[in-house]
Amino acid sequence: MIQSQTHLNVADNSGARELMCIRIIGTSNRRYAHIGDVIVAVIKEAAPNSPLERSEVIRAVIVRTCKELKRDNGMIIRYDDNAAVVIDQEGNPKGTRIL
Amino acid sequence: MIAPYLARQATTFPSPAQMYYRCNLPQPLAYSPLSLGSTVSNVAIPMLAALRSRFFLSTSPSSSFIHRSWKLGFSGSSHTFFSSNVESSSSNKGLLDINEVENVLKDVRADDVKVIPVGKHCDWADYMVVATGRSTWHVKNIAQALIYKAKEKQRGAQRMMLPSLEGQEGGKWIVIDSGKVIIHALDEKARAYYNLEDLWTSGMPPKEPVQDLEKAFVKIRPKNNSKRRAERHA
Numbered sequence: 001m002i003q004s005q006t007h008l009n010v011a012d013n014s015g016a017r018e019l020m021c022i023r024i025i026g027t028s029n030r031r032y033a034h035i036g037d038v039i040v041a042v043i044k045e046a047a048p049n050s051p052l053e054r055s056e057v058i059r060a061v062i063v064r065t066c067k068e069l070k071r072d073n074g075m076i077i078r079y080d081d082n083a084a085v086v087i088d089q090e091g092n093p094k095g096t097r098i099l
Numbered sequence: 100m101i102a103p104y105l106a107r108q109a110t111t112f113p114s115p116a117q118m119y120y121r122c123n124l125p126q127p128l129a130y131s132p133l134s135l136g137s138t139v140s141n142v143a144i145p146m147l148a149a150l151r152s153r154f155f156l157s158t159s160p161s162s163s164f165i166h167r168s169w170k171l172g173f174s175g176s177s178h179t180f181f182s183s184n185v186e187s188s189s190s191n192k193g194l195l196d197i198n199e200v201e202n203v204l205k206d207v208r209a210d211d212v213k214v215i216p217v218g219k220h221c222d223w224a225d226y227m228v229v230a231t232g233r234s235t236w237h238v239k240n241i242a243q244a245l246i247y248k249a250k251e252k253q254r255g256a257q258r259m260m261l262p263s264l265e266g267q268e269g270g271k272w273i274v275i276d277s278g279k280v281i282i283h284a285l286d287e288k289a290r291a292y293y294n295l296e297d298l299w300t301s302g303m304p305p306k307e308p309v310q311d312l313e314k315a316f317v318k319i320r321p322k323n324n325s326k327r328r329a330e331r332h333a
Binding site for chain 2: 090091092096097
């Protein structure tokens with residue numbers, strides 16, 4: 001249940017460390033985003049000497065949420081933090097390794 | 100050690116009583132997961148039931164058929180019998196084999212095809228195939244050719260199961276997942292950037308989030324920070 005102003009960790013080696021969600025891509029007026037949704041985010045904290053800088057607006061896909069994901073076979077998946085992976089306009093990841 | 104015993108039985112037709120007697124004998128010899136730590140009688144009864152069902156099913160048994168069915172019964176696993184059934188039904192015709200993939204990639208003239216066997220450190224795939232396309236159109240074409248090959252394999256079937264595709268819109272990196280074989284079609288810049296061979300040849304990616312899954316299944320009692328006392332469960 002990621003909404004705007006949510007801080008997320010970054011789960012790849014693209015250079016960003018923390019993101020803040022601004023908007024959820026998809027239908028207009030959507031309240032919450034879950035695992036697999038694309039969000040627009042601003043970089044709040046970045047690693048030094050990386051191609052991404054602080055306060056840069058990028059897109060990201062959510063990979064971990066504290067809110068549980070329910071599957072049709074009854075399986076429930078819940079993580080301990082919220083995390084996202086930085087992607088570009090086409091959907092390809094900006095980093096090379098997923099952590 | 101069991102084979103000559105079975106060969107001797109295949110020639111004659113024993114009565115059910117004789118079968119029960121013979122069923123009891125090779126118990127300590129035959130490996131069966133059921134027999135670990137259980138008495139002979141416990142194992143003999145389901146095995147006898149399995150034997151009896153197979154005996155009655157075979158109306159005019161040839162010796163080879165008896166041989167096969169008894170061998171299945173004696174190995175103690177009606178459960179290997181079921182698992183082989185499941186495998187044959189779930190082996191999908193639409194999934195591509197590694198040789199077929201190589202042929203298709205040769206036809207499409209993909210550059211620099213590399214096959215990486217990852218069966219040891221990866222349980223959801225056996226082979227990773229990485230191929231390069233000369234342009235985005237070429238990369239899309241590689242993906243289309245593989246899907247076309249899968250469609251051709253299932254020509255005339257009622258339901259078609261196609262390998263799943265990711266990344267078809269932008270032509271930079273397309274992944275085709277067909278069961279045990281996963282094909283990555285990239286263009287040259289993407290291939291140099293993502294460096295998939297290093298990722299899959301140097302062992303598994305270090306941090307698998309399996310630990311998170313184990314933690315996630317633990318039931319945690321919520322902390323009661325409010326002043327109100329928590330209600331007792333019935």
